[in-house]
Amino acid sequence: MSIHPSDPLILYGESFSSRLLLGTSRYPSPAILEEAVKVAKPAMVTASLRRQGANPHEISSGFWDLLKKYNLTVLPNTAGCHRPEEVFTVAQMAREVFETDWIKLELIGDDYTLQPDVLELVPTAAKLIKDGFKVLPYCTEDLVLCKKLVDVGCQAVMPWAAPIGTGKGPTNPYALQILRERLSVPMIVDAGIGLPSHATQVMEWGFDGVLLNTAVALAQDPVSMALAFSQGIQAGRLAFKAGVMIAHESAQPSTPVLGTPFWHQIP
Amino acid sequence: MRIYINQKVRELGHPTHLVELLNDIQPKKPFAIAVNNLFIPKDDYDNTLLHEEDHIEIISPVTGG
Numbered sequence: 001m002s003i004h005p006s007d008p009l010i011l012y013g014e015s016f017s018s019r020l021l022l023g024t025s026r027y028p029s030p031a032i033l034e035e036a037v038k039v040a041k042p043a044m045v046t047a048s049l050r051r052q053g054a055n056p057h058e059i060s061s062g063f064w065d066l067l068k069k070y071n072l073t074v075l076p077n078t079a080g081c082h083r084p085e086e087v088f089t090v091a092q093m094a095r096e097v098f099e100t101d102w103i104k105l106e107l108i109g110d111d112y113t114l115q116p117d118v119l120e121l122v123p124t125a126a127k128l129i130k131d132g133f134k135v136l137p138y139c140t141e142d143l144v145l146c147k148k149l150v151d152v153g154c155q156a157v158m159p160w161a162a163p164i165g166t167g168k169g170p171t172n173p174y175a176l177q178i179l180r181e182r183l184s185v186p187m188i189v190d191a192g193i194g195l196p197s198h199a200t201q202v203m204e205w206g207f208d209g210v211l212l213n214t215a216v217a218l219a220q221d222p223v224s225m226a227l228a229f230s231q232g233i234q235a236g237r238l239a240f241k242a243g244v245m246i247a248h249e250s251a252q253p254s255t256p257v258l259g260t261p262f263w264h265q266i267p
Numbered sequence: 268m269r270i271y272i273n274q275k276v277r278e279l280g281h282p283t284h285l286v287e288l289l290n291d292i293q294p295k296k297p298f299a300i301a302v303n304n305l306f307i308p309k310d311d312y313d314n315t316l317l318h319e320e321d322h323i324e325i326i327s328p329v330t331g332g
Contacts, residue, residue, distance in 0.1 A: 024332075051327075052273065093300075093301060094299075096306075096308065
């Protein structure tokens, strides 16, 4: 199942029928990852680069074959980079290996929270864009940071819901909703999503997509969870497009009152 | 001449271009190379001469989030 063709996700001028970006790490097996991808039909799958020989299981697991088999759009990341220089090198290596200009810019500023280095993020994004990359920056929900990223040429931003891998869901709903109101570029909530309802929630707020990994990979049944997220994201998008009702403080009967039997009948 | 490949020491008998080293060790494809933290495009393997104490990174695709 996919989003209605008239409502695609547009990133850097490219159209995607899904609004789910799926991480590929931490699955119980390559076969389960493959099934999850088949079921979820994500717009992109994320990938990374590591020293050859350091992860022999990864390299021999057929991950590369999976990417090719399904002709998946790959979003390489710069995970683990702490300095802009590392980001540039990894991004260039990723472009050559994956033959793509897409890059998920991760520049970590704190190892405990995996919070991005927001001071270095903007100039780093600017340099990557100047070098021809289509940059999707992993960032916080800070409005000014996101505005600056857009100012330097990012055509989409990816604010976190919560720290990577926590599954806490949106920890700062106010800031995320304000961010959505203030910026018109596509925004993908990346990291910290734990439940399909979290994904649905941010989509109802008007975010354009969700990037997640751990919530699917560490589910007891990752394939079913992948489908649940896919459908949850679609539900949230449809709800946003449909326009949600305004909440009221007082109860209002949904069944017509007029003609209610025995209404105001004197006993 | 001593160099490092993915942090492991390797002795080279004579000045060597990157392409010769790669022909020798045959990394599993696909891969990309950085020397001393700088990306070396494929087209430059032929004319990249390795030096004493160079650090060579050979990286491959892995799963990621």
